[in-house]
Amino acid sequence: MGRPARGRATRLIAAAAAAGALLLTSCGNADETPVLTWYINPDDGGQQALAQKCTEEADGAYRIQTSLLPNDAPAQREQLARRLAAGDSSLDIMSIDPPFIPELAEPEFLAPVPEDVAERTTEDTLEGALAGAMWNDELVTIPFWANTQILWYRKSVAEEAGLDMDEPVTWDQLIEAADEQEKYLSIQGTRAESMTVWVNALMESQGESILVDPSAGAEELETALDSDAGRKTAEIIGTIGQEGLAGPGVASLDENQSMLMFQRDNGSFMVNWPFVWAATNAAAEEGSIDAEIPEDMGWAEYPRVDADTPAAPPLGGINLGVGAQSEHPDLAYQAIECIVRPENQTEYFVTNGNPPSSASAFDDPSIEEDYPMADTIREALDNAAPRPQTPFYNEISESIQDQFTPVSTVDPETTPAQTDAYITEVLRGERLL
Amino acid sequence: MTATADNVPAEQRSRRDRREVQAVKSDRAKDEARLGWLLAGPAFVIMLAVTAYPIAQAVFDSLFSYRLTAPDERSFIFLDNYILLFSDWVFWSAFLVTLFITVVTVAIELVLGFALAMVMHRALKRIRGPLRTAILVPYAIITVVAAFAWYFMFDINSGFINKWFSWVPGISAELDWFANTGTALTVIMAAEIWKTTPFIALLLLAGLAQVPDELLEAARVDGATRWQLLRRVIIPNMKAAIMVAVLFRALDAFRIFDSVFIMTYGDAGTEVLALLAYRQSISRLEIGLGSAVSVVLFACVLLMCFIAVKMFKVDLASGTDTGGAQGGGEK
Numbered sequence: 001m002g003r004p005a006r007g008r009a010t011r012l013i014a015a016a017a018a019a020g021a022l023l024l025t026s027c028g029n030a031d032e033t034p035v036l037t038w039y040i041n042p043d044d045g046g047q048q049a050l051a052q053k054c055t056e057e058a059d060g061a062y063r064i065q066t067s068l069l070p071n072d073a074p075a076q077r078e079q080l081a082r083r084l085a086a087g088d089s090s091l092d093i094m095s096i097d098p099p100f101i102p103e104l105a106e107p108e109f110l111a112p113v114p115e116d117v118a119e120r121t122t123e124d125t126l127e128g129a130l131a132g133a134m135w136n137d138e139l140v141t142i143p144f145w146a147n148t149q150i151l152w153y154r155k156s157v158a159e160e161a162g163l164d165m166d167e168p169v170t171w172d173q174l175i176e177a178a179d180e181q182e183k184y185l186s187i188q189g190t191r192a193e194s195m196t197v198w199v200n201a202l203m204e205s206q207g208e209s210i211l212v213d214p215s216a217g218a219e220e221l222e223t224a225l226d227s228d229a230g231r232k233t234a235e236i237i238g239t240i241g242q243e244g245l246a247g248p249g250v251a252s253l254d255e256n257q258s259m260l261m262f263q264r265d266n267g268s269f270m271v272n273w274p275f276v277w278a279a280t281n282a283a284a285e286e287g288s289i290d291a292e293i294p295e296d297m298g299w300a301e302y303p304r305v306d307a308d309t310p311a312a313p314p315l316g317g318i319n320l321g322v323g324a325q326s327e328h329p330d331l332a333y334q335a336i337e338c339i340v341r342p343e344n345q346t347e348y349f350v351t352n353g354n355p356p357s358s359a360s361a362f363d364d365p366s367i368e369e370d371y372p373m374a375d376t377i378r379e380a381l382d383n384a385a386p387r388p389q390t391p392f393y394n395e396i397s398e399s400i401q402d403q404f405t406p407v408s409t410v411d412p413e414t415t416p417a418q419t420d421a422y423i424t425e426v427l428r429g430e431r432l433l
Numbered sequence: 434m435t436a437t438a439d440n441v442p443a444e445q446r447s448r449r450d451r452r453e454v455q456a457v458k459s460d461r462a463k464d465e466a467r468l469g470w471l472l473a474g475p476a477f478v479i480m481l482a483v484t485a486y487p488i489a490q491a492v493f494d495s496l497f498s499y500r501l502t503a504p505d506e507r508s509f510i511f512l513d514n515y516i517l518l519f520s521d522w523v524f525w526s527a528f529l530v531t532l533f534i535t536v537v538t539v540a541i542e543l544v545l546g547f548a549l550a551m552v553m554h555r556a557l558k559r560i561r562g563p564l565r566t567a568i569l570v571p572y573a574i575i576t577v578v579a580a581f582a583w584y585f586m587f588d589i590n591s592g593f594i595n596k597w598f599s600w601v602p603g604i605s606a607e608l609d610w611f612a613n614t615g616t617a618l619t620v621i622m623a624a625e626i627w628k629t630t631p632f633i634a635l636l637l638l639a640g641l642a643q644v645p646d647e648l649l650e651a652a653r654v655d656g657a658t659r660w661q662l663l664r665r666v667i668i669p670n671m672k673a674a675i676m677v678a679v680l681f682r683a684l685d686a687f688r689i690f691d692s693v694f695i696m697t698y699g700d701a702g703t704e705v706l707a708l709l710a711y712r713q714s715i716s717r718l719e720i721g722l723g724s725a726v727s728v729v730l731f732a733c734v735l736l737m738c739f740i741a742v743k744m745f746k747v748d749l750a751s752g753t754d755t756g757g758a759q760g761g762g763e764k
């Protein structure tokens with residue numbers, strides 16, 4: 001029995017191999033469609049779907065294949081920067097986190113955006129998202145989607161605190177409410193990019209920027225944390241840290257952990273990106289959290305620092321850039337035009353939870369169904385402020401993360417001044433980071 | 434006289450013979466040497482290409498101020514990167530933490546490894562095979578995977594250690610192991626010890642097997658106690674094995690990276706030299722500065738090798754099989 005079976009198996013394998021070889025050679029000969037590689041950040045498959053859709057629409061002009069970048073934004077930057085510096089020609093389309101754009105644009109690692117493409121793709125782009133796509137007053141990437149944080153709250157907690165959530169609330173009010181009810185505030189206290197996001201939002205919400213002059217070189221670049229705005233920023237972060245208002249695990253609170261904390265019994269208020277809505281609903285459906293929680297979940301504009309000054313929530317998202325060494329920059333920009341069309345942005349929002357950067361994409365009625373807070377998000381995007389735009393963003397961000405963690409040690413009298421000095425020394429090459 | 438006269442030619446003859454023998458031998462030796470080179474040559478060339486070249490490149494790069502995203506601003510600054518390193522507390526802190534981890538883990542591993550080796554050698558001869566395999570399991574696990582396992586065990590959000598050991602003073606549900614230097618280093622070192630003790634145990638087991646039974650018997654006949662047996666007979670006879678184990682582990686421990694990278698990423702004062710090099714080169718893209726850290730790390734490792742080989746006379750070539758200086762063991 002054994003022998004004939006083995007013989008048949010061998011023949012089968014040989015036949016399969018021969019067929020495979022034939023298939024390969026025939027493919028190689030017939031298919032000369034230019035292949036565009038799109039380096040995507042991990043998502044729920046939305047970019048892959050868009051790549052397929054636009055490939056079909058291109059009708060043989062090009063084929064987009066996706067290649068996955070690492071999980072977090074700094075690691076994505078590392079890979080892109082290394083490949084770009086080495087002259088990798090496979091970087092046709094790249095999904096780039098806005099704060100890292102100047103660093104890639106300054107050494108001309110990005111292919112220039114053709115004027116007509118720039119015009120067509122930014123017709124109705126929201127202001128914040130457009131600002132994040134520029135460097136030196138020039139559009140260097142195309143906005144694809146824009147992200148922002150809003151304030152999420154447990155209705156029960158807000159009610160007990162007597163807060164009118166239709167009106168803007170301040171950080172001081174949140175701190176007081178959490179303190180009184182012995183609840184935890186879901187902020188991001190871990191040493192990561194999210195810390196810079198928070199510090200920047202607190203600064204911008206007071207009408208101040210971290211950088212004095214963003215266009216300055218490494219030798220002249222100065223930060224303005226040692227100011228009244230910087231001290232108030234440190235005071236808010238330090239108070240939450242010292243009073244343990246973000247729970248015992250504050251040092252490991254990233255966006256996801258702070259959402260999980262918000263979902264527990266001691267959750268109260270949370271600043272976070274819109275992904276938490278879909279994630280919380282999914283968890284409630286699955287039964288891993290109390291089914292009542294989505295009902296108890298409200299949303300409002302990002303908390304203010306000063307009651308009379310409008311908040312400037314964080315700005316995130318993804319822009320699409322083309323590598324300077326790409327062999328098909330024209331096709332890449334054609335593909336980008338297809339990808340960022342408003343209806344595609346709408347679809348991407350509904351399926352993946354990432355808000356559009358185009359104003360008209362918000363008009364689609366399907367958005368309102370899945371994201372009842374879409375209007376709040378859109379308003380937040382209008383007011384959102386980008387993080388410091390400079391080729392040295394990574395140094396500045398890592399210095400802020402270093403100095404503002406652990407949050408319990410943040411002191412308004414010393415931390416801002418130390419951070420300023422630290423950043424200056426790092427940028428001048430006088431110390432390690 | 435005759436004897437002397439006879440002696441001279443005889444001596445000359447024997448010298449000539451010896452020379453001839455030497456010539457014959459050296460021909461053969463030459464052939465053997467040539468064969469040796471032919472066999473080892475390709476591997477040697479590949480070794481040079483994959484180690485010497487990158488090392489030379491790193492030394493060269495470390496003399497430049499070179500940022501990957503500013504290729505036009507690359508400039509020669511000679512030893513400035515090193516001066517910056519040695520004058521910065523961040524470097525010294527990373528250096529001391531690395532040294533601390535090396536000393537503590539190697540010391541504990543040596544004691545534990547010796548105990549494990551004794552157990553395997555003495556008490557459980559019959560199940561030595563399966564036992565050796567079982568003990569080796571942690572060593573076979575990929576370091577990154579082991580680091581994640583330890584991280585999730587102790588993590589304040591997902592870990593079970595805080596719950597299980599809440600009866601131990603100092604451990605409670607609110608303890609964040611990775612937020613303080615002491616507790617974070619404890620977990621990192623525990624993970625390292627758990628993972629690499631088997632390696633030391635196996636090296637020491639090989640050393641234990643080389644201790645001649647006759648010596649042990651003789652000592653027993655002389656009325657030596659167990660402690661005396663251990664101190665005076667066993668340890669001196671496996672000194673070479675111990676030194677090799679310590680050297681290998683120390684070199685390995687000094688280059689610790691994965692566990693720290695996964696568990697704290699250098700947070701809470703747990704930064705080590707390899708991570709510092711990684712952060713400068715890969716995350717800051719400061720190739721010059723990162724290369725300088727790497728070169729210093731390499732120099733430290735070389736120094737450790739040198740000290741071990743020269744001062745403690747570790748005979749790497751003889752390894753663990755002949756007992757090095759003792760020269761014993763012809764089993």
